[in-house]
């Protein structure tokens with residue numbers, strides 16, 4: 012090709028003139044914002060005031076942050092921004108579950124699910140756009156992986172749902188629990204996730220108790236070990252581990268991550284985690300797949316595997332999606348599986364399926380799901 016630029020060294024070709032984006036304060040937890048404010052020459056405690064306006068009061072305009080002083084406010088206006096992700100679409104199922112499709116600044120889309128109930132209202136957050144783990148029975152994994160979400164894109168999901176509910180300033184707020192069980196693997200985005208947990212837990216901001224924030228992992232062993240070693244009480248939460256099989260040969264197939272972190276590494280990491288948390292129990296999730304992992308023998312193997320661990324077991328009926336190669340275990344099979352575990356002393360609960368009609372149940376979240384559903388509706 013005879014382009015006149017062909018022989019130019021790359022660095023002399025002018026770069027695109029896109030202006031650098033100013034830092035978004037939603038991406039900061041309290042220690043990070045205090046450090047940043049000190050760099051700007053502002054007192055560190057101003058960080059807490061700003062984050063209180065944002066996360067407790069829902070205020071995004073610096074001019075409304077009346078305890079800040081005019082000079083700091085105009086400095087912030089010039090140097091930083093406050094931009095939550097944008098709700099692109101919301102759907103509500105007849106059981107009250109609501110799912111938001113959330114647009115991120117680069118066009119990536121994630122989903123957030125609100126599950127209201129009499130005893131608690133849970134928000135299910137996504138931590139990555141797509142997911143790299145490709146579990147065989149999960150719709151998200153089939154979509155592939157786009158990228159990690161930033162702190163602001165994760166906490167922003169909570170923020171925008173509170174705003175949609177017009178609930179800023181209400182104490183206690185309407186969302187009592189958070190589960191990181193949306194799209195993505197939280198332990199592969201751990202720095203951001205720990206900052207998000209600290210904002211959720213801090214009484215100055217969302218004020219959720221430790222057991223009301225749950226991180227769910229497919230079993231990223233180094234991440235579990237890092238959580239166990241973290242001594243900052245504001246960054247601690249409840250841990251759930253997606254087990255789905257009690258022998259490697261089957262788990263390798265269902266959760267390919269098992270090939271990197273097999274059960275003989277995963278279970279000791281859970282044991283050490285429980286010990287470091289003074290005997291806190293670990294919840295093991297187990298999606299029940301008809302004829303695959305739901306026999307009485309499978310149940311006995313789970314019981315043996317978890318022996319001596321302070322474990323709770325949460326059985327999840329499989330939620331189907333287009334192209335899925337599995338079926339849900341019949342109710343009688345679910346119940347007998349549950350009985351085997353209960354007889355062996357494990358607290359075992361059966362998760363009620365909710366949000367199924369809007370593809371908002373576990374494992375149904377996808378980048379394209381709403382588009383596809385609508386195509387189906389209009390077909």
Ligand code: SAH
Nearest residue numbers: 149192196227228229253296329330373374
């Ligand atoms: N990556 C994390 C969190 C995401 S999913 C993890 O693996 O734990 C939350 C839970 O839903 C996991 O236990 C996951 O295995 C389960 N799940 C995924 N697809 C499902 C499906 N189609 N039906 C039922 N549960 C599913």
